[in-house]
Amino acid sequence: MKEKEALLEVRSLCVRYPGNEKEILHQVDMTVLPGTITCVIGESGSGKSTLLQAILQLPGKVEITQGEITFCGQNLQTMSETKQRAVRGSSMGVVFQEPGASLNPIRRIGRQFYDALHAHDRTVTRTEARKMAFEILQSMQFEDPDRILNCCPLQLSGGMNQRVAIALAMVLKPSLLLADEPTSALDVTVQLQITEELLQIRKQYGTSVLLITHSMGVAAKLADQIAVMRDGQIVEYGSKEQVLYHPLHSYTKELLRAVPKLEDSAGKNFSKESRQPILEVKHVEKTFREPGGRRFKALDDLSLTVFEGECAGIVGESGCGKSTLAHIITRLAAPNHGSVWFCGTELSAKKQRELRRTYRDMKMIFQEPRSSFDPRLTIGKSIRDALKPVMPNKKEQRLETERLLETAGLKGSYADMYPWQVSVGECQRAAIARAIAQNPRFLICDEATSALDVSVQAQIMELLIRIRKEKNLSILFISHDLALVSSFCDRIYVLNHGKVVESGETAQIIHAPQQPYTKKLIASLLTV
Numbered sequence: 001m002k003e004k005e006a007l008l009e010v011r012s013l014c015v016r017y018p019g020n021e022k023e024i025l026h027q028v029d030m031t032v033l034p035g036t037i038t039c040v041i042g043e044s045g046s047g048k049s050t051l052l053q054a055i056l057q058l059p060g061k062v063e064i065t066q067g068e069i070t071f072c073g074q075n076l077q078t079m080s081e082t083k084q085r086a087v088r089g090s091s092m093g094v095v096f097q098e099p100g101a102s103l104n105p106i107r108r109i110g111r112q113f114y115d116a117l118h119a120h121d122r123t124v125t126r127t128e129a130r131k132m133a134f135e136i137l138q139s140m141q142f143e144d145p146d147r148i149l150n151c152c153p154l155q156l157s158g159g160m161n162q163r164v165a166i167a168l169a170m171v172l173k174p175s176l177l178l179a180d181e182p183t184s185a186l187d188v189t190v191q192l193q194i195t196e197e198l199l200q201i202r203k204q205y206g207t208s209v210l211l212i213t214h215s216m217g218v219a220a221k222l223a224d225q226i227a228v229m230r231d232g233q234i235v236e237y238g239s240k241e242q243v244l245y246h247p248l249h250s251y252t253k254e255l256l257r258a259v260p261k262l263e264d265s266a267g268k269n270f271s272k273e274s275r276q277p278i279l280e281v282k283h284v285e286k287t288f289r290e291p292g293g294r295r296f297k298a299l300d301d302l303s304l305t306v307f308e309g310e311c312a313g314i315v316g317e318s319g320c321g322k323s324t325l326a327h328i329i330t331r332l333a334a335p336n337h338g339s340v341w342f343c344g345t346e347l348s349a350k351k352q353r354e355l356r357r358t359y360r361d362m363k364m365i366f367q368e369p370r371s372s373f374d375p376r377l378t379i380g381k382s383i384r385d386a387l388k389p390v391m392p393n394k395k396e397q398r399l400e401t402e403r404l405l406e407t408a409g410l411k412g413s414y415a416d417m418y419p420w421q422v423s424v425g426e427c428q429r430a431a432i433a434r435a436i437a438q439n440p441r442f443l444i445c446d447e448a449t450s451a452l453d454v455s456v457q458a459q460i461m462e463l464l465i466r467i468r469k470e471k472n473l474s475i476l477f478i479s480h481d482l483a484l485v486s487s488f489c490d491r492i493y494v495l496n497h498g499k500v501v502e503s504g505e506t507a508q509i510i511h512a513p514q515q516p517y518t519k520k521l522i523a524s525l526l527t528v
Contacts, residue, residue: 029234032208032210056178093170142163278310326478331359
């Protein structure tokens, strides 16, 4: 196809943030042809989202210092603000990582479709807008478009909200859809559903897609062309087959090596013979009351056991009860029925002072590391606070803090930094350092790597494997990524609607699953 037929062209693009002399993007070149899907992959901080912001031309976000961006043959930089506003939405739709960035959480979906349509065409009536919204939802296989239009985003799941956000971006039938990590916060089944919908949009409307992602599996499923970014530059650019299966650049090869594979190597050297249970969850039930008085059973007669030195994995879709279980184990929530036993003692029978001593042996690592730290305290101060109950001497605390940071793969100088001054991966390392400060026997990892790109995820998993071996830690690893769990855990529990529907050694779950739901999870995995 000739160059003049390109839908979007980026030529020699250099970008910086307003008020900052340092360039974020350097000499970026890219072409998106009509009806194609181009994926941009790379680690956090590589410049992927900055590239998207430069294409969107949103005022005050970025400054283009060199190069040009043309859309349908027109230079976006020389367009008036009025013309740019007309292009955004009608010709160029956008979907963000968090649906909350494009959806008002307390306004009905139908009204939000009307607002979007009315912004581009003042003659559109509410009846016409609802009809157009109904048609786009129906074309995207929504089971009950009327119900969706009458709901607020707060009444829908995260995956459903992301599907609605895509429909909202497509209601004006743009020729280009910009999507910034639209699947990274979703479980494997919903992620597969979103990718299928993007393929259907391309087929039905001929829409081109520029997709920002750090998931190699998503890129393998969707892409025609792939651009690999590092430090603000495109280091490799070509067809999906060339980039994923015959990569030329060492960085691309490094990313591909970091992708977790569906395997069962974790449990081959573990035997639970002669080992005592460290955690026992017995017939736990938890019911929540939803708005309107309806009761929702988050956990239903759930039982599981973790042995000393074992890593047990819990997998399942969003809403299956994984995090609720973690909250009950850590006493952030109380069960309606059932009991939790830790080191042979029932936790519900312990008094508050005894619980504090117990929870020195049990620590939790959260999905969002920055939100687990006090932003007003340095990383070192947070770790020293964790050390106080077991190490009152301040000089010893400082020395131990540096040692813990080094154990987690960080320099001692990170103790003087704040959580917002380090990357997400570095912050997660610091969270692990804080979690092992009191020499616990048991770690709960609640989606501890899902917010990280594949290379940083691999580093965190290597760190957990090393710490587990050195300290003989028992770990409960909660994730929606079955491939990651299979490469790390000795046994797996599969949760669905608050129940354990299947459990067993990793090899049995991966190679001989018995339940249709487990088979569905495995079939939904997007891999390279």
